[in-house]
Amino acid sequence: MEDNLKKLTNEVGAPVPDNEHSLTAGPRGPVAIQDVWLLEKIAHFNREVIPERRMHAKGWGAYGKLTVTGDISQYTKAKVLQPGTTTDLFMRFSTVAGERGAADAERDIRGAAVKFYTEEGNWDLVGNNTPTFFIRDVHDFSDLNRAVKRDPRSGLRSAQNNWDFWTLLPEAFHQITIVMSDRGIPASFRHMHFYGEHTFSLYNSENQRVWCKFHFHTQQGIKNLTDEEAEYLSGHDRESHGRDLFEAIEKGNYPRWKMYIQTMTEEQAKNHYENPFDITKIWRHSEFPLIEVGILELNRNPENYFAEVEQSAFSPAHVVPGIGFSPDRFLQGRLFAYGDAQRYRLGVNHTLIPVNQAKAETNSYHRDGAMRVDGNHGGTIAYTPNSDGIWSAQPGVAEPPLALDGALYRYDPKDDPTDDNFRAGGELYRIMTEDKRQALLQNTASNIAPVTANIKYRHAVHCFLADPEYGERMTGALGLSFDKVRELATLSNQELIKATLKAEDFPL
Ligand code: HEM
The missing domain is CATH 2.40.180.10 (Catalase core domain)
Structure with a gap:
């Protein structure tokens, strides 16, 4: 047993005679394709990388x-x-x-x-x-990731893309405040x-x-x-x-x-x-x-x-x-x-x-497929309903019915009169101690520094709508005009987006 632990084998258990020297035709000759252990070793290594999670990769x-x-x-x-x-x-x-x-x-x-x-x-x-998130419709999720991950041209992470996307979606404001706060790292x-x-x-x-x-x-x-x-x-x-x-x-x-x-x-x-x-x-x-x-x-x-x-x-x-x-x-x-x-x-x-793998018994009719390594439920009947009544659904565990109302439509939550995207961010700012407020302003200022002024204005306006002091101090931290922020804050969301689309309209 002791000896077995020290034995190198190939993937099907046969002993490997040599793991360092290729099988060559003569001391200075080419490698023989018969060096099957070498082929197995290289081929396996070539396939060791699997796709990383699209996000949350690390x-x-x-x-x-x-x-x-x-x-x-x-x-x-x-x-x-x-x-x-x-x-x-x-x-x-x-x-x-x-x-x-x-x-x-x-x-x-x-x-x-x-x-x-x-x-x-x-x-x-x-x-x-975080108790909240940047976006609220699944449609925006792939876009969020494109905005915070790498720029298609440069391959670099881009503060410009990141803040452009975030500030175009006012519902992101609370989450942005958290991420820029002392809790952000x-x-x-x-x-x-x-x-x-x-x-x-x-x-x-x-x-x-x-x-x-x-x-x-x-x-x-x-x-x-x-x-x-x-x-x-x-x-x-x-x-x-x-x-x-x-x-x-x-x-x-x-x-x-x-x-x-x-x-x-x-x-x-x-x-x-x-x-x-x-x-x-x-x-x-x-x-x-x-x-x-x-x-x-x-x-x-x-x-x-x-x-x-x-x-x-x-x-x-x-x-x-x-x-x-x-x-x-x-x-x-x-x-x-x-x-x-x-x-x-x-x-x-x-x-x-x-x-x-579940610790509970799993009795599903899923069968076959790549890497089915568990015996595939052997000879158990593979269809349902079946006359043996095995593996029947269990109506007793069904959820209570949920009443729904409303017509099928692509609703925009911003059209809901109760929708306030700045309330929670403002509340969070107001319970922050002075140290935390300063950290928030400083972290935001350094994070958004490479970004064009039109986008900085969008963010400062959102801060102002959440809390006038948050807005005024953020305006100062970003080196913007408070008069301009107040003027932009009178616009609707759509008007604000329109007014802040072009970087050249906001020379610093
Ligand atoms: C519609 C919005 C979302 C979509 C479409 C989505 C999709 C995904 C996908 C495809 C993965 C990779 C899964 C894998 O390869 O194993 C992932 C990972 C993850 N997501 Fe989401 N996600 C969304 C929102 C969220 C939210 C709101 C949270 C937190 C509440 C979250 C938490 C996570 C976590 C923690 C992981 C990593 C899981 C792990 O450790 O393997 N995601 N997400």
Whole structure:
């Protein structure tokens, strides 16, 4: 046995005689095609790279558990959320815009995806470290990524593209304020909160539904980096977040987050002063208090980065009985996007990869496909309905029906009179201490510095609409005219966009 551990074999188990010297015709002659081990080695190496995630490409993961300490059984029948339950999980953190080799300590939002291996199947909560998002219609998602990733001509990241896109969508304002604030560069994954962001639903054993948001608060305390600290760190250690997480877990210093939910009844949602299904809006804690659920702990590092972290695949479509979706049009788009991306990135059978595999029994009629490595359900009947009545659907787990109203149409949320895209950003500014306000102004000024003045004006106007002081101080930080900002602030959104389209109209 001892000896076997030291033996090199080819991919089908035969011993390899030599791993350093090619099989050549004579000491100085050409290589023989008969050196099949060499061919296998090169061919495998050539195929080692798989497509990186289109966004959230750079990430780090760990295993852990969720322990439910609270009692939310009145809202959900999900077994994973019942009092006293402990469930194993895998979690992957990520940055968003950077590629697989990018530095961790970038000003960017952070992804936080959790796969709960529940006894009723996998539940994936695929969130971020912000309670809101830049955009709210799935149509804008590929454009957001094009704007924050590389410019098609130069191949460079472009502040101009980034800010142009952001400022053309006023609903991005709250998220921009967060990303430019002191929280824009977390010191590590361990030192940040994370959120499900969307409105989801919970339903109980009586099939009564509430709308719900998921929150996870770091128990390590919030810690952030300044631009200068992040620049220094990135120059010395591009893997600062990954190293921090890995080393903390190796040392037994297990990071923890307290899990909460907020709930809203269907009746409250109908009468709420904002669209509760708009991901760019938040539910204020004063109106919808946090309800404690439990503790999420990470306590084991993966044994192999590629197998477990790179090949992990999360999807908001993966829910279990008692947890459901909502009419959020952004969430609806995500329900398709992830599985589709993963069928391309990892293959149609990616749920058989051990890190993605459910611990619950999986009895589906999906068969065959590339890399079907689990026996493919052997001789079990492969169609339904069948006279044996095996693997029948279970109507008992169906979600309660959801009443809908309205005609099918391409609605613009900006036409909704309740739509206020600046309220939450203004509120956030007003609760910031003076230090935090200064950090926000400084971070924005340096981030937007390379951008043309017309776009800077757009942003300053949005700040002014959120809070006059925020607007005035941002105008000063960006070196703009406050008279001009006030004048532009009287325009409608469409007029503002029209007035600020051309850089040459705004010489600095
Ligand atoms: C309609 C909007 C969105 C679309 C179409 C979308 C699509 C995607 C896709 C295709 C991936 C790569 C999946 C893979 O290759 O495994 C991804 C990754 C990810 N997305 Fe989204 N996304 C959207 C919005 C969001 C939002 C709002 C959040 C947070 C609440 C989010 C969080 C994440 C995270 C955390 C990952 C990385 C998951 C991992 O660690 O593997 N995304 N997204």
